[in-house]
Amino acid sequence: MERIKIHFAYDGTDFAGYQVQLEKRTVQLVIEQALAKIHRQDIKVFTSGRTDSGVHAIDQVIHFNTPLTLDCSAWRNALQTLLPIDIQIKHVEKVDESFHARKSAKEKIYRYQIINQREYDLFKRMYEWHVIKPINIDQVKIAAKRIEGTHDFTAFSASKSNVKGDKTRTIHAIDVLEEFGRIVIEVRGDGFLTHMVRIIVGTLVEIGIGRRDQSCIDRAFATLDRQVVGLTAPSHGLYLWKVVY
Amino acid sequence: MERIKIHFAYDGTDFAGYQVQLEKRTVQLVIEQALAKIHRQDIKVFTSGRTDSGVHAIDQVIHFNTPLTLDCSAWRNALQTLLPIDIQIKHVEKVDESFHARKSAKEKIYRYQIINQREYDLFKRMYEWHVIKPINIDQVKIAAKRIEGTHDFTAFSASKSNVKGDKTRTIHAIDVLEEFGRIVIEVRGDGFLTHMVRIIVGTLVEIGIGRRDQSCIDRAFATLDRQVVGLTAPSHGLYLWKVVY
Incomplete structure (x- = not known):
């Protein structure tokens, strides 16, 4: 398993915030849908923290564990292709297991x-x-x-x-x-x-x-x-x- | 009757262009709806020309004839209050009957x-x-x-x-x-x-x-x-x- 850290931006206008809510278009939902397509299974995503409906992000961070062994530019391309245009991938990095998007934030x-x-x-x-x-x-x-x-x-x-x-x-x-x-x-x-x-x-x-x-x-x-x-x-x-x- | 000339801007993103089309949100439609509310009757609006779906305007011009005798700032306030936020009134002017939003454009x-x-x-x-x-x-x-x-x-x-x-x-x-x-x-x-x-x-x-x-x-x-x-x-x-x- 590898741990992947993603930096990304989003325009909050058309999202009902970060966190998954029933029948709402949220940032977490579209990211989990993209990861599910890549993995053909559900992947749990950890964020630095949620944002409210309408709030934007210039540099939001998530991490997840994956059985796949893609390189960082392949991750970036795969995700940007599958994600809607109001989410923009900025940077992809492989991190060790001690990194946690929320707990490691200073x-x-x-x-x-x-x-x-x-x-x-x-x-x-x-x-x-x-x-x-x-x-x-x-x-x-x-x-x-x-x-x-x-x-x-x-x-x-x-x-x-x-x-x-x-x-x-x-x-x-x-x-x-x-x-x-x-x-x-x-x-x-x-x-x-x-x-x-x-x-x-x-x-x-x-x-x-x-x-x-x-x-x-x-x-x-x-x-x-x-x-x-x-x-x-x-x-x-x-x-x-x-x-x- | 007075002839009113309006300068206005719009963000074309959420409009299906300027001209009225069945069941579409168009710039002309929302302006005619606002004028109908003010007049309690339909008012015919003349534009300098239409724009396509998604096209923006910084300074679009329309004119219409009205039986009402409001001053220009009252027209501006009434229209801006009734119009959605993606249309912004810039300037209101009374013009004589020789002015035509399309035909007078040089x-x-x-x-x-x-x-x-x-x-x-x-x-x-x-x-x-x-x-x-x-x-x-x-x-x-x-x-x-x-x-x-x-x-x-x-x-x-x-x-x-x-x-x-x-x-x-x-x-x-x-x-x-x-x-x-x-x-x-x-x-x-x-x-x-x-x-x-x-x-x-x-x-x-x-x-x-x-x-x-x-x-x-x-x-x-x-x-x-x-x-x-x-x-x-x-x-x-x-x-x-x-x-x-």
């Missing part, structure tokens, strides 16, 4: 893209969040610094979150960049709760447009109350940017 | 976008043509000059073209630009036959990758034979860029 990097002007960009409407009210970038940067570090992020997770147990996570950095007329918020951390990046972004934007005060962040960590922070930013502005091993 | 400008590299751009796959073989830009520019001018463009139109009568058209200019890592072909002319821009682009690309010779262009004008020129470039790289009045 850090995950997400990026969130915002366009802050009166009109939306027609051709990017599924790839960025259109915020009309002017965002004060300096306020967003100050708020971002307050969120960095190790905290109980219960207030920043979906109330129906299926993560059990401890909700302490460490955010290594939140960088607020201005690129090509867009605001990009990059969040790096050791792990994320359900909707956590989107709620962080929603909170930063609400602070940036003056709807919430900087103090809501400390209050959120103290009270663990979801109501204290901002809305969940829409999924279509979010990109799983990189998984660091 | 020139139409189309742009065609190509990405010429090994891998496709995942997030632009519906917005540009991915050509893998290296394109010789100088050859494309030479060929473009040969197509400019007044000719019978029968060879450059769909064989099942529904344009009757004279197929002489004047191409004012074909400019080949390199922008942001893409090749952009801009075609300006007084009128276009069915698929004409896409066949021009397909021919230019085939000359650029060495599959056809420069001489095919003169031969096409002499023989009027569709077989002499290149394939019809895919619709998703084409944009109706501007209608000049």
